[in-house]
Amino acid sequence: MSSKWKQLKHKLEVPIDEDAYYKNDVWCNRDLIPMPPERRTFGVLGYIGYWSCSGSNISAWTVGSTLLAFGLSPPAAIGSVIVGGILTGLLAVFCGWMGERHYIGFTVSSRFSWGMRGSYFPVVLRVFVACMWFGLQALFGGQAMRVLWGAIIPGFAHMKNYFSAGSHLLTKDFIGLVIWMALFIPMLLIKPEHMQIPLGVSFVFFVGTCVGLLAWSVSNAGGAGAMFNEPGTAPNQGWAFMFGIMAILGSWGAGTLGQSDWTRYANRRFAPTLSQLLAAPFTIAVTATIGIIVTSASRDLMGGEIIWNPIMLLAGIQEKYDSDSKVRAGVFFASIGLVTSQLAISIVLNSVSTGMDMAGLCPKYINIVRGSYIMAAIGIATQPWQLLSTATRFLEVLSGFGVFMAPATGIMLADYHIVRRYKLKLNDLYTSDPQGIYWYFHGINWRAPVSFLMGVWPLLPGLVKTVTSDSGGDTALDGWTKLYHLTFIAGLLISGSIFWVLNYFFPPLGLGEEAPFVDDVVHGVPSPKLESERNGSDQANVGTEDDGEKVLAKETVNV
Template sequence: MGVKWGQLKERLQVPKDEDSYYTNTTWCNRDLIPMPVDRRTWGIWGYFGYWTVSGSCISAWSTGSTLLAFGLSPQQAIGVVIVGGVLTGLLAVACGWMGENHHIGFTVSSRFSWGMRGSYFPVVLRVFVACMWFGMQAYWGGQATRVLWGAIIPGFANMKNFFSDGSHLLTKDFIGLIIWMIAFIPLVLVPPERLQVPFAISFCLFAGSCIGLLVWSVHNAGGAGSMFHEPGSSENTGWAFMFGITAILGAWGAGTLGQSDWTRYANRKFAPTLSQLVAAPITIAVTATIGIIVTSASKDILGEIVWNPIYLLADIQDEYHSSSRSRAGVFFASMGLVSSQLAISVVLNSVSTGMDMAGLCPKYINIHRGSYIMAVIGIATQPWQLLSTASRFLKVLSGFGVFMAPATGVMLADYHVIRRRKLKLNDLYTGDSSSIYWFNKGVNWRAPVAFMSGVWPLLPGLVGTVNSLTSQSFVGWIRLYNLTFIIGLAMSFVIFCGLNYVFPPTGLGLEAPFVDEVLSGVEQHGANIGSEKSDEESGKHAAMATVAM
């Protein structure tokens, strides 16, 4: 029995490459090691494709609703989107730098800041949020699929509901979700290094949807619509402008935090940088601007404000009584929305969450298995229930920026300021005290202290927002909370730097390449093997390099 169980455990282990130079351990597998040269397939245009998917999506389209809610005018909102997009690009460059240079993702990079065991905390936090968001993205993808099939089969759009009212799920939405999931599952099997073409197709389809809706709305409304020319309602435009910028940063914050999950596939240094600095702000700004114009113009046509393009397409088909012409337009436009939901679920959820889960159990979970686990958990949360019955839940989930921002501050401070972008890569896969990233029993106490320093000032505002508290005592806290990403990142960044200057950890300034790069003789990330080797472990790396040569 023991033999059979041992054989079963061995079979359940994730596969390794042929002639692999690594073993599946508690800290290492194929998807966690520094990306080998043959898997670095992403160039400049590939990253442009990535940001066209991440920046041109339904979330970017609907950004205007958030900005106008702050009291900004549509023109001011467009200005905020441009500034926020530029800052998002800069943040993406900073967070993705370790991927470009060391070819490691967020899961592994958390280890040098939090410690080998402490890294489980930010990883689990990101997994939890990603699973929830995937459930909602899948539900919206199912609704877009329902609209698509409703354009093909008009009767499906008005299909009788066979579910109870308490389920908060229509039969046609459930069928759309099943079809969308069938399309999503095969995408999980596509290696991240081969996703450039699917991303390009998705962008072309979504861009066509945006342009089509823009032309339709402006033509029929005779311009941008009356709402577009309404003045802002904010008593303090400066505060509203800052709230808007931090809302943009928060919306893409989780994606930028894990930017190294994608930049690790870069085929050369600086390949992702241009797309992050150019494509990110352009795609975010253009998509949000189109969303504001279309919403304004369609209000004059349909008589109501509809920010979500999925529901807008369904209303358009109803407005024209399911005419063949309207159904054709809705069909092609909804194809772009369906593909966008598929692509964004891969970009922000599937790959990154799969890698995070691989970090929790590398022997038995890789990116593909982790993605499937995420999908099961995401659907099991019944997002239709959460969206329909718990308005507070969305506020709470959005409030997880309170935790993401300080985590970003800790990572940026440690990598760019404290360690000055120097890492001993092998030690990131060594789970004992011989690793300089072991700290105290596997935990770097500086990280949780800095993290909580960035979190606690924002918690009262989160409570006030979730519970819709309007008392004077909460006004200041809520204002501070509305600046979540900026305040949380800045405070954790400063506190972490201060703690490390007062209590410097061991191993600062040391760097060494991953053992596979030494043994195979490929690039060594510019590491100077012979310099800055002061401990016994570094001497071992140098000896290995000599043998390999």
């Protein structure tokens, strides 16, 4: 029985490359090692495609609703979106730098800031948030699919609901979700380094949807609509403008934290930079602006009803024109853009990063693909339709996770850019050896949790007031609420500054040391040693046979 159990465990292990120079253990597998040259396939156009999908989607479309509801005028909302997009691009550059330079993702990079064991905390935190967000994105994808099929079969759009009212889920939405998931699951098998074409196709379809809705609404309303010219209602437009900028950073900030998950696929230095600095703010600003204009114009066309969600707008348009065949054709093609956009964004911002995080929790048995399947199962198991329908505050709570993501971002940026000055000992990021410089105290760098808590606690009172009704009239929390509205920049600066100060007065061991990951040099250029080993002239660092498996003889190199 013991022998059979060992055989089963061996079969469940994730695949390992032939002639691999790494081994699957508690810290390492194929998806966690510094990206080898043959898997670095993303160039400038590939990253423009990445940010085109990240910046042009339903979330960017509807971001204007938050800003206008807060009291900004439409022109001011557009201005804040542009500024917020530019800051998002800059943040993405700094967060993705370690991916470009050392070819490691967020999962591994957390180890040098938090310690080998301490890194589990930020990884688990990001996994939890990503699974929740995937459930919501999948629900939106299912609704878009329902609208698409409703355009093909008008009767489906009016399908009788066979679910109970307490389920908070329509039968047609459930069918749409099943069809959308049937498309999504096979896409998880596409390796991240081969995602350029699917991202490009998704972007083209979504642009068609945006242009089509913009042309329809403006031409029929005779302009941008009356709402577009209404003044802002916020008593302090300057403060409202700042809140708008923070809303953009909050929406995309968590994604930028994991930028290195994708920049590690760069085929040359600075390949992601152009897309981060230009494509990120451009796509976010243009999509949000179109969303504001279409929403304003469509209010005049839909009987005064404000419809922020483009999925619901398409369904409303079909109803308005009594399922006319030409209108259904337009709704069908526009729905394709929304369906593909949800597929792309779920892969780009959810499955790849979450799969890598889960691989970091159990590298021997989980890789990106398996982790993505686990994420999909958990995301659907959360029943996002229940969360959306029965707990309207839940979305505010989920958005409030920026309170935790911002300090984590500040710690990572301060450590890599200021404390360590881009110098990493890569081989120590994959070992349980207590002599490793990232082992700290029993695997935990105490500076990180202290800095994290100091960045989180000032934001909690504002979060509590925002997500609970108990404190609705408590003006004593107004100052805390204003600080909470600056969550991302406040949390980032507070935790980052404290982390830098702690490292200044209590410097950790190994600052300034560099080393490669086994036989690859620090910055990804093959060394003469590696070439000689491949030619068989040097036997150091070559795998040896142990119980029929190749096990790497680790070599530590100090540069």
